[in-house]
Amino acid sequence: MQPAARIQTFKPRRGRYSTQMLQGLREGSARVTMDALTAPAVLFDGAPVILEIGFGLGEATLAQAQAHPDHGILAIDVHTPGVGRLLAELDAQGIANVRVVEGDALELLHERLPDTSLAGIRVFFPDPWPKTRHHKRRILVPSNLAMMARVLRPGGFLHFATDWQQYADEARATIAADARFRLLAPAAQPAIASAATRPRTKFEARGIAAGRSITDLVALRT
Numbered sequence: 001m002q003p004a005a006r007i008q009t010f011k012p013r014r015g016r017y018s019t020q021m022l023q024g025l026r027e028g029s030a031r032v033t034m035d036a037l038t039a040p041a042v043l044f045d046g047a048p049v050i051l052e053i054g055f056g057l058g059e060a061t062l063a064q065a066q067a068h069p070d071h072g073i074l075a076i077d078v079h080t081p082g083v084g085r086l087l088a089e090l091d092a093q094g095i096a097n098v099r100v101v102e103g104d105a106l107e108l109l110h111e112r113l114p115d116t117s118l119a120g121i122r123v124f125f126p127d128p129w130p131k132t133r134h135h136k137r138r139i140l141v142p143s144n145l146a147m148m149a150r151v152l153r154p155g156g157f158l159h160f161a162t163d164w165q166q167y168a169d170e171a172r173a174t175i176a177a178d179a180r181f182r183l184l185a186p187a188a189q190p191a192i193a194s195a196a197t198r199p200r201t202k203f204e205a206r207g208i209a210a211g212r213s214i215t216d217l218v219a220l221r222t
């Protein structure tokens with residue numbers, strides 16, 4: 001059995017591969033392996049590094065990389081088709097400040113990334129695991145939040161967005177209970193981590209179409 005801190009947060013999915021995705025997987029120049037992640041700033045010539053966990057199709061990654069060219073984005077997902085798409089789009093659009101990892105973000109958080117190595121963490125529309133017996137699979141649980149606190153530098157941000165009200169309430173309580181984080185009111189959220197400047201992704205659009213409301217939580221590492 002896996003230790004509690006490493007309960008799997010995703011359900012392996014099959015995917016269809018477009019020509020673009022296959023090309024991205026074959027030739028994408030932004031791909032890095034877990035082993036390369038012991039000193040993430042080196043990948044971006046010393047620029048501040050933001051980790052995006054579970055980028056899906058990478059819509060937010062692409063938009064935010066262009067909006068903040070002075071930051072590096074380390075984007076990780078387990079879903080191979082999305083990895084291929086993002087790799088292909090990065091090369092097609094000439095975006096140089098993103099590195100893409102295919103793998104489990106929990107391995108990065110718990111084992112790979114050094115202390116205080118990140119300027120920010122983004123978790124947008126993580127798998128909600130709505131059934132009560134599955135809540136332990138959610139990525140924002142105290143044991144994972146503790147690792148986020150470990151890898152964020154003081155003043156670094158955590159930006160979490162969800163369309164599941166119960167998950168939002170639970171995440172807010174989890175963050176509020178950890179003295180290493182200070183939740184920010186919407187008006188105090190910096191542009192780099194605000195709901196207003198986060199592009200709408202496919203998963204967000206799906207939630208809105210289903211009548212769900214969106215919650216953005218932004219907290220600073222104290």
Ligand SMILES: C[S@@+](CC[C@H](N)C(=O)[O-])C[C@H]1O[C@@H](n2cnc3c(N)ncnc32)[C@H](O)[C@@H]1O
Nearest residue numbers: 010054055056077078079104105124125201203
């Ligand atoms: C519901 S989708 C949201 C995707 C995207 N952030 C968006 O807003 O459209 C959640 C994504 O997180 C990924 N994921 C879940 N657990 C993960 C983990 N432990 N490590 C890396 N990716 C993970 C899934 O593969 C999926 O692509």
